[in-house]
Amino acid sequence: MNLQELIDQPEEYSTLYLVFDEYVEQVIITKPITIDGKNSTICSTKGPVITVDSEDVILKNLRIEVISNIEHSSEDHSLALKANKVISRFENVIVKGGVKGVVNEDGLWQYPDVINIWPVAPEIPNYFEFQINVPVSCALETDISDLKIINPGMMPGKNIVRILVDGLKKDTILFGYIKIKSTYLIKIIGISGGSYGVPLDFTPNKDLPVVLETGIESEPVFGDEKESELQKKTTDKTVQTDSKTNKKVIWIVSVLSGIILSILIGYSLIHFQKKSNIDQVDLMDQEKVSNINAIKARQEAEKEAELKKIEEEKALKAAQEAEKRRTAEQKRIEELRAAQAAEKAEKEAAELKARQEAE
Structure with a gap:
């Protein structure tokens, strides 16, 4: 899948995260979207490298380059970025080449590579x-x-x-x-x-x-x-x-410096990619730890809820048993009182009968 297909695939107002790489092609953005390049390079031998035909476009962590120094027949061919619509925001976007349609960026930029x-x-x-x-x-x-x-x-x-x-x-x-x-x-x-x-x-x-x-x-x-x-x-x-000797020395030094600079830039990109991969692994590990902690917290909460339920059941059972004992004790007292009352009544009846017989 090329870069244009990657850009066309997401829904509107979503974010496309590019894999760190160099993408050699021209692309057109036709819908509101955020593109986070992860410091990738999008380049082409002629421009516009990126054409923006939609509002609410956000570009982040990108390097956009026209990689040919030849004189182009058309102004557009020298453009790194052409915005036909207002681009909402840029964050850490490096451009090599012309810019057209971006407020406060339009015009001729001349500076050495x-x-x-x-x-x-x-x-x-x-x-x-x-x-x-x-x-x-x-x-x-x-x-x-x-x-x-x-x-x-x-x-x-x-x-x-x-x-x-x-x-x-x-x-x-x-x-x-x-x-x-x-x-x-x-x-x-x-x-x-x-x-x-x-x-x-x-x-x-x-x-x-x-x-x-x-x-x-x-x-x-x-x-x-x-x-x-x-x-x-x-x-x-x-x-x-104009000394020929100095010119020759400067030319040699320039060539050597260019070679050294290319090597160091390549090393820096490799180092950045390794660091980016390590950071991604660390992020994945952190997400795993967070998920594990969330599961543990949920399990602890469930365990506490279960213990609370058991305690509530024990308390209810104890209350029921206490009520049962209280009811039994009350019944025993009532039976004792009834027996005492019957015994008293029987005694009074016997005394009454004895008095009557004596008379």
């Missing part, structure tokens, strides 16, 4: 910058411990992103992500690079940050114009020189 941050001089502050183009206001975040985003707030349009890498030990690889968080969705930029193979003549300069190539033209951007002008005038003094 991966940035190679190199060279990084160990143990001291290093300064870098690169450009992105965003259609809406958004914020950048990262969990990489030695990397800080100096200006995390982005304005609509082209922006210079400034990065500080400080305290990285020698021959250490940088690995992780920068997240671009907008109102509803998340985009990610993979980070590679590190403090290995650093040229001997490289000295970081706060006023001349290393410019990282992203393929976005360096026309009007949101950032420090003075610093940008200084950077343009002194480009030949930075590491981004």
